[in-house]
Amino acid sequence: MTDIIKVDRLCKKFRLKKNAAGLKGLFHPEYKTVTAVDRLSFNIKEGERVAFIGPNGAGKSTTIKMLSSILHPTSGTAEVMGLIPWENRRRLAYHIGTVFGQRSQLWYNLPVQDSFGLIGKIYGLDDIEFRRRLSKLVRLFEIRDLLGHPTRSLSLGQRMRCEIVASLIHRPQILFLDEPTIGLDVTAKEIIRNLVKKQALEENTTLLLTSHDTDDMEKVCDRVIIINKGRLIFDDSIHALKESYLNKKYIEVTDDSGAKIKTVVDTKTTPVKKALDELVQKYHITDITVENPPMEEIIKEIYRRD
Amino acid sequence: MADDFIKTLKLFFYIQKSHFKTAFLSVGDALSNVVIMLINNLSFIFMWWVIFHNKGSINGWDFSDMLLLNAVMNNAFAIFALFARGIQALPEYIDNGSLDNYLVSPQRPLFMIATSESTFANWGDLLTGLICWILSGYTDLLSFALMIYASLCATAVLISYRLLVSSLAFFAGDTQKLGDNIFMAFITFSSQPASIFTGWYKVMFLSIIPAGFISLIPVMLIKTAALPVFLFLSGAAVLSIVISAAFFRFGLKRYASGNRFGVR
Numbered sequence: 382m383t384d385i386i387k388v389d390r391l392c393k394k395f396r397l398k399k400n401a402a403g404l405k406g407l408f409h410p411e412y413k414t415v416t417a418v419d420r421l422s423f424n425i426k427e428g429e430r431v432a433f434i435g436p437n438g439a440g441k442s443t444t445i446k447m448l449s450s451i452l453h454p455t456s457g458t459a460e461v462m463g464l465i466p467w468e469n470r471r472r473l474a475y476h477i478g479t480v481f482g483q484r485s486q487l488w489y490n491l492p493v494q495d496s497f498g499l500i501g502k503i504y505g506l507d508d509i510e511f512r513r514r515l516s517k518l519v520r521l522f523e524i525r526d527l528l529g530h531p532t533r534s535l536s537l538g539q540r541m542r543c544e545i546v547a548s549l550i551h552r553p554q555i556l557f558l559d560e561p562t563i564g565l566d567v568t569a570k571e572i573i574r575n576l577v578k579k580q581a582l583e584e585n586t587t588l589l590l591t592s593h594d595t596d597d598m599e600k601v602c603d604r605v606i607i608i609n610k611g612r613l614i615f616d617d618s619i620h621a622l623k624e625s626y627l628n629k630k631y632i633e634v635t636d637d638s639g640a641k642i643k644t645v646v647d648t649k650t651t652p653v654k655k656a657l658d659e660l661v662q663k664y665h666i667t668d669i670t671v672e673n674p675p676m677e678e679i680i681k682e683i684y685r686r687d
Numbered sequence: 688m689a690d691d692f693i694k695t696l697k698l699f700f701y702i703q704k705s706h707f708k709t710a711f712l713s714v715g716d717a718l719s720n721v722v723i724m725l726i727n728n729l730s731f732i733f734m735w736w737v738i739f740h741n742k743g744s745i746n747g748w749d750f751s752d753m754l755l756l757n758a759v760m761n762n763a764f765a766i767f768a769l770f771a772r773g774i775q776a777l778p779e780y781i782d783n784g785s786l787d788n789y790l791v792s793p794q795r796p797l798f799m800i801a802t803s804e805s806t807f808a809n810w811g812d813l814l815t816g817l818i819c820w821i822l823s824g825y826t827d828l829l830s831f832a833l834m835i836y837a838s839l840c841a842t843a844v845l846i847s848y849r850l851l852v853s854s855l856a857f858f859a860g861d862t863q864k865l866g867d868n869i870f871m872a873f874i875t876f877s878s879q880p881a882s883i884f885t886g887w888y889k890v891m892f893l894s895i896i897p898a899g900f901i902s903l904i905p906v907m908l909i910k911t912a913a914l915p916v917f918l919f920l921s922g923a924a925v926l927s928i929v930i931s932a933a934f935f936r937f938g939l940k941r942y943a944s945g946n947r948f949g950v951r
Contacts, residue, residue, distance in 0.1 A: 395943055451790045453940060474793035486788050490709045502701045503794055505694060 385555060385587050386425040386448065391457035393418040393443050393611075417443040419611035420457065427554070430581055430588040432598030432605045432619070436677055440611040441591035445557050448589070449479050462554065475504065478548035482560035485540065486547050487532040493543050494528040497550060504551035511550070518546045521583070522576050538569030545577065549586075556581070558590040562597055574600040595627065595673040609680050626679045634660050635668040695798065702802045703770070710807035717807045724811025731878075732757055732819065746882030752906055753880060754823035755834070758816045759905040760877050762838035763845045765812035773803035774849050775870070778856035778863040786942065797935060801846075830909055836917075837905035840924040844900040847927035848873055850935055857938025877901040897927070 395415045418440040425431050435441050446452040448459055450466035450473050459466060462476045480486075487496040501511035519525050522542045527535060535543065541561060548556060558577065562570040578601045581588050590601060598605050598619060605622050607615035615622065630646045630653050642664065646656040653671060660666065674682075710717040732754070739750035767774075777800055780786040789799040820826070820834055852866045859865075873896050881903030884892045893899040900923045908916045 446787065449791050451787050452943070470790065471793050471795075474791055477791070479787075479791045481787065484783075484785055484788070488705065488709070490712060491705060495705060495708065499701065499705055502698050503792055503799075505793070 382426040382428060384424040385427045385429075385462060386423075386589070387460045388421055388423050388444075388448070389458050391418055391421045391444065391447060391459055392416070392455045393440070393447060393452065394455045416611050418447070418454070421608065421611065421613055422457075423606055423613060423616055425587060425589065427587055428585045429604055430578070430602040431590070432602035433589055433591040433608070434593065434595065434598055434605055435591075435608040436593055436680065438610075439608045441593075441608065442559050443611075444608070445479075445559050445589065445591055449477055449557050450474070475551060476554050478551070478553035478556045480541075480544050480548045480556070480558045480561050482541070482558075482563040485532060485544060487540070487543060489533050490531050492529050492531050493524070493535070496532065496543075497528075497547060500547050500550050506551065514550055514552065515546075518549055518580075521580055522546050536569075538565050538572065541565065541569070541573055542576065545573070545580075549580065552584075553586070555587045555589070558588065560592055561590065562592065562594060570594075570596070571600075577601055595675075595679070599623075599627070599673070607680065607683065614680065614683050622679075626682050627673055629674050630656075631672045631674060632656060632660065633670045633672075634664060634666045637665040637667055695794070698794065699770075699798075699802060703805070706805035706807070710805075720808035721811040721814070724808045725814050728757075728761060728812065728815035729818070732815075745880045746885075748880040748882040751823050751825070752882075752910070754819045755825060755906045755909050756878075756881070756902045758819035758823060758834060759838050759841050759909075760874075760901050761812040761816035761819065763841035763901055764874070765809045765816060766838070766842045767846050767849065768806045768809035768812065770805065771801040771846050772805050773800045774846060774853055775867075776800075776804055777850070777853035778861060778866055781856040781942065782861045782863070790942075796939065797850075797932070825909055829912060833909045833912060837908050837920065840920045841901045841905050843924035844897055844927045845873075845877075847931035848897060850931040854931070854935045854938045857941050872896060873898055881906065897923070900924070900927075 393416075395417055396412050397415055398410050398412055421440070421444060433441050433444065443452065447454050448461055448466055450470040453467045461473060464473045464476075466473050486500070487493060488499065491499075497515055498511070501515070506514070519528065522545065524539070524542050524546060527539055527543060532540060532543070545558075545561070556577075561577070562573055565573065574597060577588070577590075580586060581601075588602065590597060592598065603619055605615065605617065605619055606613060607622075628647060628649050630648055631643070632646060632653075633641055633643045635641050642660070644656070644660070646653060657669065657671075660669075735753045735757075736750060739745070739753065743749070773780075777786075780789070780800065786796075786800070789796045789803070792799050816838070820831075825831075825834070849866075849870055852869045853862075855866065856862045876892065876896050876898035879902070881892070881899060884899070884903075889899070892903070900920065904916060904920045904923070907913070908920055
């Protein structure tokens with residue numbers, strides 16, 4: 382398999398005004414430089430599903446925006462499908478799809494179907510090709526019932542399914558997903574993860590998914606890149622990450638008096654089921670939560686071992 | 688090249704169809720807004736009729752000049768508001784990061800931004816333009832052709848000025864209100880009898896706030912059909928497009944995408 386994305390010492394710095402408010406800021410502005418992405422290098426092969434993980438402000442979105450031609454880097458270079466993104470914006474657009482969890486590419490008042498039609502025209506698809514493609518995606522993402530509804534009337538989970546369909550209409554080889562599960566409830570997150578993975582496997586789409594939710598990468602991806610403060614700190618398979626750093630589960634139970642009991646289980650030595658059985662016997666449990674270690678813990682652990 | 692132009696033109700009409708569809712989700716609301724806009728504009732014209740009826744003329748300008756001015760100005764503003772209104776929202780797109788949607792599109796970003804918004808009520812302005820032209824008395828074929836040409840040039844200047852002002856947001860952050868105020872001043876200047884501006888005011892009227900290219904020069908062209916006026920107006924239209932497009936492209940390179948939540 383060939384490298385479909387090549388990133389070499391990519392760097393992005395932003396100049397921010399320190400004293401934006403008041404007259405002083407107007408006449409004597411002071412600036413500070415913030416490094417969002419710091420000499421980042423990695424390659425991604427065709428068909429790989431890569432999770433791009435890191436805490437808030439790590440530089441995930443900035444990297445995706447440079448790779449999808451939105452931002453110009455300060456230094457370094459990148460190639461996506463053999464094209465330098467920020468120099469070949471329009472040509473690259475036909476090969477990539479983008480989903481930004483924080484904003485919509487659908488028209489607020491129009492029925493979803495009309496938004497899809499408009500997007501088809503923007504990508505220059507002919508009517509037969511468009512109808513065939515949409516019909517497949519509608520079936521895959523189970524959105525037939527939503528087509529006649531305006532975007533404004535959709536729930537966040539429904540909207541996200543439609544957003545992903547919108548980004549796939551022109552059959553992109555690469556799909557950039559920037560926090561696609563942000564703000565969704567547990568059920569909606571699970572649906573999105575399953576559908577994204579199913580589509581990628583079916584059409585051999587290369588995925589680059591950013592998230593600060595470790596469950597997203599576990600359920601969707603086969604490789605993980607972790608960045609912190611703009612720098613790459615881990616690049617390996619999900620399996621390797623699980624073996625090394627995701628071998629703990631954080632369990633929180635609430636008993637009938639309302640007290641919360643927290644415990645950490647090492648899954649290498651104690652299966653989660655066994656730990657839960659013990660807790661159930663010991664307490665009158667009214668609620669249970671089982672979670673992966675938070676991203677900050679994983680990063681601390683990576684630094685500690687280095 | 689020609690193929691690309693035809694495809695863009697087809698997309699333009701498809702986008703306009705979508706705007707129509709959105710407006711007609713509430714037909715009564717859409718049509719009443721057009722009628723109210725028309726009444727509002729005509730009451731303004733009536734006010735000028737009263738002034739000119741009592742004064743006769745203002746620095747050589749009479750009511751027919753004022754009607755021609757309103758024909759061109761309303762046409763230009765209507766074309767802007769119906770087909771390129773998105774340019775007015777550019778500072779907001781820059782501030783909240785929704786510009787990203789247009790940058791990952793295979794179409795030209797400026798085309799996508801311009802056509803992203805439309806205000807249906809401004810069909811009322813186009814109707815006002817038509818009524819003013821008929822009432823002006825300059826209804827022969829040549830005057831009609833010149834009125835159309837002058838309106839298109841005025842539209843180019845108006846859209847370019849708005850783009851220039853909106854693009855300030857690439858450099859100075861959230862300038863939506865500032866941009867709106869500057870543009871409102873431009874429209875206010877355009878709607879006055881051009882003959883009241885003399886000396887340095889006239890220089891400003893044709894440079895920093897180029898309202899003269901919406902009012903004075905188009906009216907002169909329709910009335911005189913003079914070649915130098917034709918060339919002056921055409922040159923101003925081309926120059927304003929070149930300058931504003933270059934300023935927009937320069938700003939786009941400095942764009943630092945935001946991350947605020949939102950929908951189109």
